[in-house]
Amino acid sequence: DTGVSQDPRHKITKRGQNVTFRCDPISEHNRLYWYRQTLGQGPEFLTYFQNEAQLEKSRLLSDRFSAERPKGSFSTLEIQRTEQGDSAMYLCASSLSTRTGESQYFGPGTRLLVL
Amino acid sequence: AQTVTQSQPEMSVQEAETVTLSCTYDTSENNYYLFWYKQPPSRQMILVIRQEAYKQQNATENRFSVNFQKAAKSFSLKISDSQLGDTAMYFCAFEAGKSTFGDGTTLTVKP
Numbered sequence: 001d002t003g004v005s006q007d008p009r010h011k012i013t014k015r016g017q018n019v020t021f022r023c024d025p026i027s028e029h030n031r032l033y034w035y036r037q038t039l040g041q042g043p044e045f046l047t048y049f050q051n052e053a054q055l056e057k058s059r060l061l062s063d064r065f066s067a068e069r070p071k072g073s074f075s076t077l078e079i080q081r082t083e084q085g086d087s088a089m090y091l092c093a094s095s096l097s098t099r100t101g102e103s104q105y106f107g108p109g110t111r112l113l114v115l
Numbered sequence: 116a117q118t119v120t121q122s123q124p125e126m127s128v129q130e131a132e133t134v135t136l137s138c139t140y141d142t143s144e145n146n147y148y149l150f151w152y153k154q155p156p157s158r159q160m161i162l163v164i165r166q167e168a169y170k171q172q173n174a175t176e177n178r179f180s181v182n183f184q185k186a187a188k189s190f191s192l193k194i195s196d197s198q199l200g201d202t203a204m205y206f207c208a209f210e211a212g213k214s215t216f217g218d219g220t221t222l223t224v225k226p
Contacts, residue, residue, distance in 0.1 A: 003159075033214070042119075042206050042216030043160075056213050091160070101148035101167065101210060106160040 004107035006092050012113045013082055020078045021110045025094030032075050033104060034067055035091040036060070043091055049075060082114045117142045119209050121217035128197045129225050135182075136192045136220045138207030147211040149183065151192045154219070155203040163205070166190065197224045 005024045013019050025032050030051050035043035046065070047057045051072035061067075064082075069075040079086055089111050093104040118141045128134035140149070151163040166174045166183050173181050178198075182191045194201055202224045207217040 035214075035216075040218070042208075042218045043214075045213045045215065048213065058213070093160075101165075103150070103162045103165055104214070105162075106152075108159050 006107040006110050010111050018080045023075045023092030029094035029096045031095045033093040034077050037089040084114050087114045117209050117215045119215050119217040121220050123220045125221045127223040133195045138190045140188050140209045144211040149190045150208040152206045153203045199224050
């Protein structure tokens with residue numbers, strides 16, 4: 001197993017376009033998290049899944065953002081009608097747990113630039 | 116809502132010396148977990164150390180140890196015998212369900 005992977009690693013788009021990011025967690029991990037990180041700041045929680053169920057969403061996750069994990073394996077994060085303020089690194093992490101407190105394994109991130 | 120504060124944006128230390136990074140948090144939860152993560156330049160975030168709030172004993176992982184003061188809501192990280200490879204941004208994180216991260220401390224280890 002090679003760890004958490006994310007695709008694409010970089011994305012440049014024009015304001016108003018839709019973008020979709022993919023995250024493949026470590027294969028046996030049942031929890032999957034999405035974060036947004038801007039330069040000089042820590043990751044901000046967006047949402048997390050346990051298996052295919054989305055358990056919590058941040059208020060940061062406006063109606064332009066949607067995340068899915070249809071079969072409890074990979075996940076996608078879609079941003080509709082992108083804005084310049086969406087420019088950031090989007091991180092995915094996974095863990096093996098049915099409770100909180102287990103260590104999260106992070107992917108390399110997808111860096112989004114909205115022009 | 117939980118908050119995590121790292122009051123030292125940047126720190127430096129000479130190779131082989133010891134450095135302590137500070138972290139304080141605020142929560143009304145009683146059961147939670149605390150973490151330190153390391154993010155080297157242009158590389159993935161990795162776990163350094165983990166502490167369960169119900170355990171009084173401070174966690175230790177090789178050269179890394181924490182000083183967990185639950186009443187003071189303080190969770191500092193001590194790095195002993197600093198190595199050049201320890202140069203990175205360090206994030207303190209709190210978890211009770213969702214995770215809350217601090218804004219990080221950039222640590223530079225100087226030869």
